[in-house]
Amino acid sequence: MKHAFSYAAAVCCLLAAVSCSKSETDDAVRGTRGTMELTVAGTRSDSPSGEYDPLQHLSVRIYDDKGALLRRYTSQEGIPERYELLAGDYRIAVEAGEEAAASFTVRHYTGEEPFTVTAGATTPVEVTCRRTSVAAQVSFEQNVASAFGDSFAVWVAAGDTADETQIAQGSLAGLEFTADATGYFTLPEGVRTLAWKFRGEHASRGEIVKEGTLDVEPGDNCALKFRFSPDLPGFIECFTITVDDSTDDWDDTFVWADITIEGDGFDMEQTQEYAPGTPKSYLIGSAASIATATLAVGDELHDLLTAAPAGIAVERTDERHLTVTLNDDFFAGRPAGVLALTFRVTDANGGELERSSSYRLQGLLPIEKADWSLWSRSLTLRASAANPDAEVLFTLRTAEGEEQQPGVRNEEGIHTATFAPGWTTSENANGLTCHTPDGKGLRVGTHYTCVATIDGVEYTATLDTPAGDVISNAGMDDWSTYVVAGWSVLSGEVPYPNADSGTVFWVGGNNKQTNALCTGAEIEGSNGRCAQLKPMVAAGVFAAGNLFTGTFEGGPNFLDMYGLARFGVVYDFTARPTALSLRYNATITNVTHTGNSSLTTEELDQSRIFVCITDWTARHTVKSGSSYDETTFWDPEAATSLPEGAILGYGSQMLTESTGGWQTLTIPIVWYDREAAPAAGNYSLVISCATSFKGDYVAGSENNVLYVEDFEWVY
Known part of the structure; x- marks a missing residue:
């Protein structure tokens, strides 16, 4: 939501050599004038850290309808308390802050507004200043620090490259991020990209480098969120979001937190282990009246104020407070694994907040194509257990029999077991090492029942493997x-x-x-x-x-x-x-x-x-x-x-x-x-x-x- 930059100017007379004595001529001239009141609006009044205040670097210019500069002010203190103008059309241009090639604090805002002064009246003029600096918000999930310790960093610069050596030498204007932070960049003429580069030293996999570019425009907000994924090629993912340049940009450091969404007795940032019979509640509050409240679950979107479905209880204690409770009916029938929720709330003043929460639901996780291979003849089954100390046993059943394996719990809390053939090793007649698989593992053209037994409760799924490959003209019938x-x-x-x-x-x-x-x-x-x-x-x-x-x-x-x-x-x-x-x-x-x-x-x-x-x-x-x-x-x-x-x-x-x-x-x-x-x-x-x-x-x-x-x- 917008907040004024906290000053108003009622400006002084523009006419020169006016007599101090009152006369009819003076009254006639004054009858053609009006008063202008100026408000410059941004997203808040002061920088919360106190490190950098854009209003300490202010420029206000007033032009007439011919484009002539009438007045220029370079500080809040220099703007007069009263400003009278002849009736007519004008334009006001405001700049706040400074243009810096790359900075963690320095940023630049501009705004412009035409207005008309009416004789004998006061004309309010509001100028909305929007940031022209591109904001890059860099954040790291906890698994990055777990994987790389202190040996990682991200570099960001305007242009097509974020070379860390050039940035360190000062030949390239850029910023180095070793922790969550927001940096600001002024795009050079003709440049419409931000480049980023991640470099980290992994204890077992050595140096990992990823880099890329984002298409941006002046004033854009870019969120770069990094996480370490040991199961994906490349190991580093970067998610980028470009937001419009409205005055309510979510990552602008001027935004007030007027809406809150919190877990009742639990941390929303942590994945929750859901157990039946233990409802989960969320507390939603706002400084202004709550206008909308929704909950997104995958492709589902629920309106919490008018049409909450079964399993979601909504209590509105007053216009500014909600309690949303999820019970067993909400979680029933949903597939095992991590269930992601997204709350979105807006208020009557145009404020908006979005927060996510997640749950780990017990059971056998869906079998994906990446979980099995008829070439390696392997199948990996995965299960989620609400009790981190649960015993999980996996079973692979066919019409001919079954195989069983105990589950192993990984760092993400998922129990896994892989069914695959065993191999024997021998030497052929020429002394070359050869390997032969046994009869275990996945077979072609077979119906499987896959079972995860968690603390005595069975969760099942099925898998039907396709038939094997065919050799062309195998019967030698075609000539x-x-x-x-x-x-x-x-x-x-x-x-x-x-x-x-x-x-x-x-x-x-x-x-x-x-x-x-x-x-x-x-x-x-x-x-x-x-x-x-x-x-x-x-x-x-x-x-x-x-x-x-x-x-x-x-x-x-x-x-x-x-x-x-x-x-x-x-x-x-x-x-x-x-x-x-x-x-x-x-x-x-x-x-x-x-x-x-x-x-x-x-x-x-x-x-x-x-x-x-x-x-x-x-x-x-x-x-x-x-x-x-x-x-x-x-x-x-x-x-x-x-x-x-x-x-x-x-x-x-x-x-x-x-x-x-x-x-x-x-x-x-x-x-x-x-x-x-x-x-x-x-x-x-x-x-x-x-x-x-x-x-x-x-x-x-x-x-x-x-x-x-x-x-x-x-x-």
Whole structure:
């Protein structure tokens, strides 16, 4: 609300050389004059701290209707008690305070008002002065000091940067805040931003820096509230609010506190633990009659004076006092966790106050998407207990059984438990460390009942996880043709294990010279069409039958007799598989072509199927054929990464004997990295099937045959 700057001026005669004796001429002249009474209004009269009083730096100017300056006063004491003006139009301009680039105390106000003087009458003129300095109110929640001790500060300056070094050296006008305070800034010409910067030294996480800018106008109020959040990336949040430039700006240091909202016997600043049967009351008072009183609860807005709902009792003892009581009906049925309330009260003089209060309600907190992951197969349950010493037991139930874990209470008073798989660690045949999850944790396509038992009382919620991921053309039913890329003699139209030539998922090593390495077939026992992998020999060069995810092309020159197999497809995993399942039918025979390998014709030519979950930024290319590059060959059992990126996990199976028919094969997946997930958009899946495990060395059996179909993830 507005309060006068506490002086009034009735101004003296503007005419020069007026005689002291009374005459008819004097009376006629005086008949054309009027008296002006001046009041300058702001938001209060004095600075409460006594450090800085804008009225000690005052400038009052009065202009006529032509813009000519009639009078100028630079102090309250210098303004005369009586001021007479000729009838007519005028303008008064007032300045209070000083313009400072950046200050905790110095601020500047201006106001201007046109007025008209009527002959023989007194004209009251009120000039409202508004602050032109931008006010920046910086405050820190208690958890900032808890996290950083004394090793933190915020710097604020007008412009695009708040560099603390420049501010300390004086080359940049700005302020350093180490505790709650309000600073004032004069915006330079053309500048409409305030920059802020937080820097703190965390005991375990080291230095944390956050910075940003606010769009402002002269006279704006900006509130910068900082809190430490250990669960969010970046760890520091800054909430900014820009308020209009009215004379009732909430954070102006001139505002009187004429309205009060207090908890009856408790601190509203502290989160309250609500227990049934213990109503909570709020005492609202005002120096003037209360005009409106509302309570906001989430999307609900309740008018406390006319339509208080069930569960809220309002007692109005007189026009200036209210008691608002919340009982069990108000809290009943609300979800567990922190319930935020906001009271807003206005009075008959235009005063306004808003205060917040919060409660911790007992029960199982709502399960959010961030609480569970099918990739990590984990679920975190959270519960709030009114009794800080309560015992909380969490249960995860399915149709097959249940798991239980005791809750652990964190600093915020929330009890948590995380259900996740356990891991065993081992070494593979090449001495690389691998991890394997057990059967615990979250599974795909499952209905869960989640329970928090708090001091013997059960609170429940449900969670239904979606089905797992699907492998494209998993049954090998869809076939088309496509043209092998490249300019070599290998280029030409060949069978393609996808529905159309524009699909990039499965591919074989088919080319114009060996175009039946991977074809569709229907054989006894197959579920429709399947993929037939069969070796071929062209120009004396052995080529293994193969099927893999990726692309294939011939060499860049016409006479090139080698191919470029590029492994990997983009695949968005939503859940972590534990194995790859498929149906296969294999014929395994002795080696017929030793090629560039160490194999002999006395040995069996083993077929191989493997799967890799990768995080590659590009496909890995293998060069093989009449000329080959051994440095491009790769084996997921022998390396945790390639130049293209990491191999997160793999599964591999050697086929050492003929099956004599169809069999189901499950290939377990072990993990080099049990924490990371493939990045979106990266090449994340490789499945490879080959009739000859040394096929890259153009070695194997011309008589091997491998049929595959029905690829499926196991979870």
